Amino acid sequence: MKIFCIGRNYVDHAKELGNVVPKEPLIFMKPPTALLINNKPFYHPDFSENIHYECEIVLKIGKNGKNIAERFAPNYIKEIGLGIDFTARDIQQKLKEKGHPWEIAKGFNGSAVIGDFVPVEKFENLENINFHLTKNQVKVQTGNTKDMIFNFSKLISHLSKYFLIHQGDYIYTGTPAGVGKIEIGDRLEGFLENEKIFHCNIK
Numbered sequence: 188m189k190i191f192c193i194g195r196n197y198v199d200h201a202k203e204l205g206n207v208v209p210k211e212p213l214i215f216m217k218p219p220t221a222l223l224i225n226n227k228p229f230y231h232p233d234f235s236e237n238i239h240y241e242c243e244i245v246l247k248i249g250k251n252g253k254n255i256a257e258r259f260a261p262n263y264i265k266e267i268g269l270g271i272d273f274t275a276r277d278i279q280q281k282l283k284e285k286g287h288p289w290e291i292a293k294g295f296n297g298s299a300v301i302g303d304f305v306p307v308e309k310f311e312n313l314e315n316i317n318f319h320l321t322k323n324q325v326k327v328q329t330g331n332t333k334d335m336i337f338n339f340s341k342l343i344s345h346l347s348k349y350f351l352i353h354q355g356d357y358i359y360t361g362t363p364a365g366v367g368k369i370e371i372g373d374r375l376e377g378f379l380e381n382e383k384i385f386h387c388n389i390k
Contacts, residue, residue: 189356190217190299191346192272196336196361212337212345215289217272217359221299228388229297231371235275238369241362242320242328242377245270246339247304248356255347260340261313263352266304269318269377269384272359273298273369301357302377302385313339321376322367330363337361 194213223229231238249265272293279292310316313332320328332338337345342358369375373389 188219189350189353190219190221190359191350191356192217192293192359193337193342193361197330197334197363198336208336212342214346215293217294217299220296221294223297223300223387226302226386228390229273229300230390231369232275232295235278237275237277239274239276239366240320240322240327240369240375241272241274241366242318242330243270243272243359243362244268244316244318244330244332244379245301246343246358246360248352248354248358250354251352253347253351255344255352257340257344260343261307263343264307264313264339265354266306267310267316267379268304269302269379270359271300271320271375271377271387272362273300276368299359300385300387305379316380318377318379321378322369322373324374327367328363328365334363335361
C-alpha cells in the first residue's frame with residue numbers, strides 16, 4: 188500500500204503559501220506509519236511548533252495499473268474519502284530553503300488522517316464534489332473538486348507513468364485554501380457533501 192500526495196493542486200492554496208502554481212502535478216509520498224485511522228487522536232509532536240491541517244479528498248484505488256490513459260482513469264477509483272495531510276510548516280520551510288526533501292515535515296507518525304470512504308458510484312460528477320473542514324465547530328476550509336488544477340483522471344494518469352498503481356493505494360489529491368495551525372485541545376471534523384467522514388482530537 189502506497190500513500191501518494193499531491194501538492195499545490197488548488198490555485199488559491201498555492202498563492203496563500205507564496206508558491207508558484209505548478210504546470211504538472213507535484214508529487215510526494217508518506218509512509219504507511221503516517222496513517223491515522225478510526226478517528227484516533229493526533230498527538231502533537233514536540234519537534235514542531237507549527238503543525239498545519241490540510242483537508243483533502245482521498246482516492247482509494249481499486250485495481251492495479253500502469254501507464255493509464257486519462258479516459259480510463261476513473262475506472263481505477265474504488266472509493267472516495269476525506270483526510271488531513273498534517274504538515275510541520277516550520278520544518279517544511281527550513282527544508283525548502285535548503286532545497287531538501289520534505290519527508291520529515293510531511294511523513295511523520297500520524298500525519299495522514301483518513302476517514303470513512305464512500306463508493307465512487309454514489310457520486311454523480313467527480314468534478315463537482317464539495318467538502319469542508321471545521322475546527323472547534325467553525326468552518327475553516329471549503330473545497331470543490333471543480334477547482335482542482337489537475338482532476339482525478341489527470342492525477343491517476345500522471346502517477347501511473349512512474350509508479351505501478353496497486354489496489355488499496357491512497358491518493359491525497361491536494362488541499363484548498365484555508366490551511367492553518369492546530370493547537371492541543373482542538374477538534375477537527377471533515378465533511379464530504381455535508382456527511383461527516385472523520386473527527387480528530389488534538390492531544
